[in-house]
Amino acid sequence: MYTDILVPTDGSESSAAAVEHGIEIASPHAATVHFLHAVDVGTEMSASGLGNIAPDLTETLESEAEDALDDAVARAEESDVAYERTVLEGVPHEVIAEYSTENEIDLIVMGASGRSGLADHLLGSSTDRVVRSVETSVLIARPS
Template identity: 70%
Template sequence: MYDDILVPTDGSDSSTAAVEQAVAIADGEAATVHFLHVVDVGTEMSASASGSIAPQLTETLEDEAESALDDAASRAEETGIAYDQVTREGDPHEVIAAYSADHEIDLVVMGASGRSGMKERLLGSTTDRVVRTVDTSVLIARA
């Protein structure tokens, strides 16, 4: 039923639950899981990154991405399922929607809430935006 499953991951507890759900589904379907970490270049953190802070912030964001993707990949390797790891920059819901369309994703599995700043609390969650913009089914996992 599912050939390609997308899991946007940020290392949060709900993201970890999404990884677990996706791996369980992929194991039963022989599907490939695409682990995607989006570095949000529009957050207040990156907007305030000027001067000497920018390299440190970039390094921190890259480390967080690598850690989240490594954790997800470890879980996939334990089960023996096929997977890809990808890091992109941009607005998370836009990158997730574009990746989903470009890779003909059959199912998106996301955490109910992840790491977010004030912008996310005021405007709504990335998960809500993805549900409204992708053309595929979305499974929302809770921690």
């Protein structure tokens, strides 16, 4: 039923729950889990793709992305689940939707909330936006 499962992760408690769910679903199906971190560099992208933020901040965000992915990958390896890891720049819900389409994802597993805090409550979370913008099934995971 599932061949490719996308788990966007930001290192939050909710995304850690999504990682666990994604791995649990992938294991009996011999599916590949695609761990994705979208580095939100702002709405104005420069021609270089680095956005309109300072290089030090970009480096910090990319380091946080790698840390979140390292944790997810370690869990997949412990469970002997095939995985891919990707860091992309852009607006998270747009990056997730595009990745899902381009990689023919069968299921997206996302945390109920992430690290963006108050902005999520005012604007709607990335999870809400993904659910509304993709044709792929989405499982929303909550921490225990």
